[in-house]
Amino acid sequence: MTAKLLAYATYLPRYRLARAAIGAALTGAPRGSGARTVAGHDEDAVSMAVAATRALGAGIGDADNLYFATTSPPLLDKSCSLIVHAATGMHGRVFALDLTGLRSGFGALSVAAGTGGVAVLADLRTGRPGSAEESDGGDGAAAFLFGSGDAVAEVIGSVSVPLEVMDAWRAPGTGYALLGEDRLVHHVLARAVREIVAEAGTPVTALVSTLNRRLASSLRASIGAAGGADVQDAHRENTGYCGAADLGLLLAGALDTAKAGDTILVVSAGGGADALLLRVLKDGRRSPDRVGQEIGYHQYLTWRGALGREPARRPARPAVAPAPALRNSAWKYGLAGSQCSACAKVYLPPARVCACGAVDQARPFSVAGLTGTVVTQAADGVSDSPAPPATAALVDFGTTGRLLLELTDVPPAGIADGAEVEMTFRRTYVLDGVPNYFWKARPKR
């Protein structure tokens, strides 16, 4: 392990589905406590990875590697990490790699700790309607920047106990995981965690990420660490198990409340067990709790494509056009317009010729990280959006120009003209399963 942890950030979607709402819809009995996070209809693992990575701050500009872990890649064959790379403004010689499977979150963290760079873990968990996987699952992302410099924590050890066991698996092309027999899985994973503790010792704080909530809790307790129970319990209650991103969200939660000098053991239990031991170098600064917006079970099912609703009768959208997407990559993925070197005028989208007469004298100017204000807006109640109405807004960036953007994460009361908005990378629509991405505006968090 050579690199230290310089920064970390998490992204949780705005929406929450109360577990009681699932029970009430399916059985008439509102059982279950807490809520799970639900990605918006225009979010997926890539868009959440972009949000978490950008939240790491300017340090990502020096990173040479980008490891993207998920079990729900929106595209196969093509590397989704390349989309994350293009949308986060990292430099042009980054090595970007996709990792998959529930152990990939640990994998991305472990590899980034060795080579330096960004590990971003983002995932959505769905599960069959009525299953524990559905109600205990959650959606979210966590990103970590490793390198040299002023560090938050350092990795001081790593132990893996790989075991070929059918504990959770999913056939390619299917949406739901199949799970092994409880007692067998508990027995095998508990043994693997014991082996890890025998080697790593007992840390100050321990966290265990595994599909089954009760098992995660009992494995954590078996480690004998004083800290971590509150972070892990709150995560399972208010967010849910986030697949490949789960380990990262737990680690971020522990770092938020850690004291310098603490040791944190994060264990990914599944297919054996894998663990990282970290030493905290700086006291944590708890990030403020965000207020979520509750949605109904029918909305969740619709957004997940599990409820075949009558589509809006609108003309079909065009398929993703590879050549213009490549030509306008800086604009489409980086929301980078151009600024004239001669007169400083900004063009959104970029322009080669400036009104001052200068030709090809522009430099890229990204508004992705800027805050704007809503000038005026129009709602389209018969749009093909899965969450109508779709609202288009003219957003003013002060001296830098104006841009027509779709609004997203709109609260039930709407967004007032004059309100501050920030830019967010989202899916605009999906055609034949292929997502198209661009930037939208959302209320400033």
Ligand SMILES: [Zn+2]
């Ligand atoms: Zn000019």
